[in-house]
Amino acid sequence: MEAEYVTTPFGRRPMTLAMLMAQRRAEHGKHIRSVDKWKIYRALCEAKPLLGVTDRALAVLNALLSFYPKNELSDDANLIVFPSNAQLSLRAHGMAEQTIRRHLAALIAAGLLVRRDSPNGKRYVRRNRAGDLNEAYGFSLAPLLARAEEIEHLAAQVAAERLHIQSLRERISLHRRDIAKLIETAIAEAVEGSWESVYVAFRALIDGVSRSPTAIELDTLLDKLSRLHDQIINQLETHVKAAKLSGNPYQNERHIQNSDSESLIESETEARRQKLPLDETAIPGTTPTTPEAAASPGTTEPTSSTTRSFRTEARNEPPAELKSFPLDLILRACPDIMAYGPAGTINNWRDLLAASIIVKSTLDISPRAYQEACRIMGTENAATVIACILQRAPYINSAGGYLRDLTRRTEKGEFAIGPMLMSLLRANTITPKVA
Known part of the structure; x- marks a missing residue:
């Protein structure tokens, strides 16, 4: 391919230094080489965040590539395509011509195309008598060939970044699930600690992430969740060890206590063994209790004051207070x-x-x-x-x-x-x- 001649835009379009550098970048003195145009296009689609082009601009580039007759872009070929805007619109699924012009300007600014304007601004080609291309005016695809290596490296970088972000998201999801269930376990098992505050802090970390976080933001969030996860695990392990230590019969001698029901039976039994006063006026409304009356069938069993007061106390004992939450x-x-x-x-x-x-x-x-x-x-x-x-x-x-x-x-x-x-x-x- 012959060296590109630096041209300026037709009409009122100004010449910029970016256009100059894009044209000079397309001129290279390397050995003849070639790249598959669709392979480099797929790499462009992958690397578009780093190149600053949109998917609509790439759709226009796809239409331009379809006008190049060969699949290979090579040094020894004329890489200029010259379709009209009407033809481009048909190949770009009916995109408006004004939109096509805007995206063409974006591709040129990104250094992916070079404009070769004719003296009158039209896109056309002149052929010799043998039918070979002599002069062509339109858009040169030479920058794609010159930047093929760079574009492939950018595409690989974007792919690696995407895989890294995917890995971070998966690890964050696992930490979210583990922390939520560990806090739930701590509350259910009545582990000592301000678990409500821990949960609020945990939700603040999750809710503080933007809708499209960067790898740095996700990495920071993962680090904070990891530390919180380790703290919760340590606190739960400490609780379990303390419970085992206090429940070891060889470490501390257990003090045997009777339940409420056993205490009630014992107090009733003790009350029955006590001798109650024989005076009927001691407890109004009770039947005089004598050994004969107690032994005779059909008599009412006496109720002691000790038993009655214990039952009243047990009945009016307030239940364990429920724990309140924020x-x-x-x-x-x-x-x-x-x-x-x-x-x-x-x-x-x-x-x-x-x-x-x-x-x-x-x-x-x-x-x-x-x-x-x-x-x-x-x-x-x-x-x-x-x-x-x-x-x-x-x-x-x-x-x-x-x-x-x-x-x-x-x-x-x-x-x-x-x-x-x-x-x-x-x-x-x-x-x-x-x-």
């Missing part, structure tokens, strides 16, 4: 209740309590069941449970019956809000992968 965590797990707050939002606990009263009526929960839940669980925890019931309403046949059952379980110390909240939170945060 309002932000509750709203993340139960977003449906926000629609029932003042002005369609919930900003504080007062708003949540007001919303729970409205939801209570909506779900046909009786006032008595709601009051009993507030008494046993606490007002804030009862509102939290109602928010959870609302979130799972389609799967609950009777909201009132479910609330009464949870209240009974709370009174027996068999219910905790943490696992319920974490389950809903995990269901609500199943999203697409980290973008």
Whole structure:
């Protein structure tokens, strides 16, 4: 291929230094070589983020390449194509001519094409008597041949970056799953620590990532999640080791304690062994107790004051207090209740309590069941449970019956809000992968 002659654009289009350098770059003195035009085009599509060209501009370049008759771009061939804008529009699936001109300018600015304008600005070719090309005016594809090696290296760089980002995303997804489940386990097992604050900090890390993060941002996020994961694992291991140490019968001698039911039986047995006063006025309304009366059939067994006071004390003993959770965590797990707050939002606990009263009526929960839940669980925890019931309403046949059952379980110390909240939170945060 003969050395390219530096030309300037036709008409009012100005000449720029970028055009000059693009034309000079296309002139090379290397040995004759060739590249497959479609192979270099695929590399361009891969490397377009680094070259600063759009997919629409590459569509125009694809149409231009289709006008070159051979598959190989070589040094010893004329690399100028000269289609009109109308022909380009047909090959570019009907793209408007104004759009084609804009993308052609972008390809020239990126150094992928060189414009060879004729004296009158038209694109045409002159042939000799043998039919061979003598002079051609249009767009030169020589920059693609000259920059083939560079384009392939850029394409390989983009591919490597994409694989690296994919690997980072996968590792971040695994850390997200592990951390969420470890926090849930810690709350369910009542491991000491401010796990609500840990979860809020964890969500802040995830929510702070942009929709299209760079490799540096993902790498930073992965490093922070790794440290948080290790801290949680260490704290859980410490808890397990402490539990094993305290439960080792060879390390510490166990102190045998009777359960409440055993204590009740023992106190009743002890009371029966005691001799009660013979005076009927000692306990109003009781039958005089004598050995004969106690031995005679059909008599009423006496009730001692010790037994009666123990039973009253056991009956009035308050249940174990439920653990409260941050309002932000509750709203993340139960977003449906926000629609029932003042002005369609919930900003504080007062708003949540007001919303729970409205939801209570909506779900046909009786006032008595709601009051009993507030008494046993606490007002804030009862509102939290109602928010959870609302979130799972389609799967609950009777909201009132479910609330009464949870209240009974709370009174027996068999219910905790943490696992319920974490389950809903995990269901609500199943999203697409980290973008």
